Amino acid sequence: DQQVKQNSPSLSVQEGRISILNCDYTNSMFDYFLWYKKYPAEGPTFLISISSIKDKNEDGRFTVFLNKSAKHLSLHIVPSQPGDSAVYFCAARNSGGSNYKLTFGKGTLLTVNP
Amino acid sequence: KAGVTQTPRYLIKTRGQQVTLSCSPISGHRSVSWYQQTPGQGLQFLFEYFSETQRNKGNFPGRFSGRQFSNSRSEMNVSTLELGDSALYLCASSFPAGGKETQYFGPGTRLLVL
Numbered sequence: 001d002q003q004v005k006q007n008s009p010s011l012s013v014q015e016g017r018i019s020i021l022n023c024d025y026t027n028s029m030f031d032y033f034l035w036y037k038k039y040p041a042e043g044p045t046f047l048i049s050i051s052s053i054k055d056k057n058e059d060g061r062f063t064v065f066l067n068k069s070a071k072h073l074s075l076h077i078v079p080s081q082p083g084d085s086a087v088y089f090c091a092a093r094n095s096g097g098s099n100y101k102l103t104f105g106k107g108t109l110l111t112v113n114p
Numbered sequence: 115k116a117g118v119t120q121t122p123r124y125l126i127k128t129r130g131q132q133v134t135l136s137c138s139p140i141s142g143h144r145s146v147s148w149y150q151q152t153p154g155q156g157l158q159f160l161f162e163y164f165s166e167t168q169r170n171k172g173n174f175p176g177r178f179s180g181r182q183f184s185n186s187r188s189e190m191n192v193s194t195l196e197l198g199d200s201a202l203y204l205c206a207s208s209f210p211a212g213g214k215e216t217q218y219f220g221p222g223t224r225l226l227v228l
Binding site for chain 2: 032034036041042043044045046049051089091093094095096099100101102103104105106107
């Protein structure tokens with residue numbers, strides 16, 4: 001039962017263009033969402049988060065959009081840079097619950113071509 | 115502030131052996147979570163500790179156990195290793211934030227079981 005899904009295993013984008021990474025969730029109790037970036041042989045690095053009381057959060061080149069009715073979120077990277085090439089994980093949790101774990105998607109490999 | 119540290123970084127064991135992995139959280143963080151990452155499975159939650167108490171446990175067999183010390187450092191132990199236990203084991207720490215904690219990950223311990 002995969003509660004967080006990243007349906008695109010990989011995405012290739014040209015440098016300077018927009019990268020859009022998508023994530024869907026099925027658990028309606030999830031109300032806090034995070035994006036992580038992971039390089040090989042390193043741990044995931046936190047990028048940006050969003051609470052369900054918002055539908056957008058920006059941090060520099062990174063913007064996360066949340067569509068609660070569709071149970072869908074997306075991460076936009078503008079402009080994309082070759083250093084952004086990594087695996088991106090979407091994660092979710094129920095902030096009001098007693099379960100403190102994050103539920104992760106399986107990741108999307110982003111390749112930004114120079 | 116120093117990040118999350120994990121030791122050892124790499125480990126090779128044989129089937130049937132046991133292994134202990136160590137994690138030192140970011141100073142001031144009292145919650146430590148452990149995840150297993152395998153190809154195709156993403157990050158799977160193992161367990162979470164707060165103030166030396168296990169608060170949550172994922173769907174892993176009893177061969178996987180952990181503990182947390184009074185200084186918030188944590189260890190996880192895997193007994194009777196199986197080939198399928200080969201994975202990257204990630205530790206993450208967080209500071210209480212009313213359910214909206216951001217988990218910060220260490221670099222991981224790469225375990226290979228032969």
